[in-house]
Amino acid sequence: MIDFASVSLESDEIVDFLKREIKLKEVCQNILYQKLIYQAAEERGITVSAEEIQAEADKQRHGMRLEKAADTLAWLNEQKMTPDDWEAGIRDRLLAEKLAESLFSEQVEKFFAQNRLEFDQVLLYQIILDDEKLAQEVFYELEEREISFYQAAHLYDINEGRRHQCGFEGKLYRWNLKPNIAAVVFGSPLGKAIGPIQTEAGYHILMVEEFIPADLTPQRYQEIRDKMFQEWLANELTYMLHNQAS
Template sequence: SQFATLRDEALNDILDQAWILGEAEEQGVEASDREVEEEFQTTREQNFKTDKEYQDFLKQSCFTQEDVDERVRLQVISTKIQEDITADAGEVSEDDARKFYEANEEQFAQPETRNIRIVLNEDPEKAQQAADQLEQDNSPESWKQVAAEFSTDASSKDAGGVRESITEGVFPEAVNAQIFDAPEGEVVGPIETDAGTYVIQVDSINEATTTPFDEARTQIDEQLAGQVQQEQFSAFLSDYRDRWVELTICADDFVIERCDNFAGATQPCPDPS
């Protein structure tokens, strides 16, 4: 029922506060008034453009400023607890970093790409006209004029047809094959596809590269440290729930899964009347 849903939401909210404050007391974690105020100001600036918007929010949500401050305090405390838990993740050793690099080298690879120029037009005859003009003069100036006149490719028609760092599979198969087979500086086309007719030219070839280990080290350290922190926090959450469930005894009419005396289905609600 709606009442049961509202009841469970309220109970979960109460238990969230009780558990977090209890954990904070055990760990000696506190949030100063200054920290709460700074976090509140940051949150308000991120979510409300004006003070009026914030005041409207308070009215609509039936929150008082004290309610908001208490929620912010819980957030500050939660963040501190998480930071304390993951603070000893430790530095990533060079051996671990290098093993990760060697096992995931494809993650640090950049594929071969092409810098190209294109003309695209749905009308094969217009594409042929573009190709004819470019066969006579394929200078950057000519490409600029031809692309502006004949191309319908919005991203390049006003830039001399230039498309940079093109990887395999970006264009239709027939065009893609020509992009990665054609020599530099040669006008190729027209090439008819379902998307229209293309004229292309490869301006330059960017060979495939792999970021060296030394350059990738910072990224690797951050990734591995993040994994360790996530594992530590997940382990903490599991233990945290188990410990606080054992300490939580709920009144018979208000038993939910987070109560140690929970025995299956949510208990029936008392008559709100």
């Protein structure tokens, strides 16, 4: 194992590497985002306490099974960080979390209510064929129960991966599907073959196993809030850069 803690790198080497990997812009952008977060949090009186930082550090240590202080110090040394570096990173993440909650907590439920249909999900199976006549024949066999959907997918689908999964596409949002397919899928009865529907990909035969109505779960709440926060950061950065250029 390489002891990275013993390796010394100059700042110019790091910058040159980021340039070559086309990652310097992303890093600079994230640094500017952090400055915007500091500024906005200060304006709103949002702070992170030492107790909150300690609680998050303990949570991370537990997750990485760093139960002893010596284990934690060894891990930090491997990451080329000091305890102060680690705590500063935790503070930044908690501050961003608090700011996002302050800015958008009241907007998430409204956004979800207005776009509820887009968060409906479906457990979907699909067969795609490249021949219209074959697609019609397979659909007829399914209608007449001469073959199961899973058998047909395993035999006829043009995609090897989907054949191995007997047509299982997984849990999909309405917006994961093309509008014309979504309209048919979300209006169909369970377990019934749908199609064939032609797209540029071929001729689709589909089957719904389960409809999953939209629910504002904690995970979905955070996804919506974080998306709003990222859009806000991007807009604030654009505004800041525009003002500096003026």
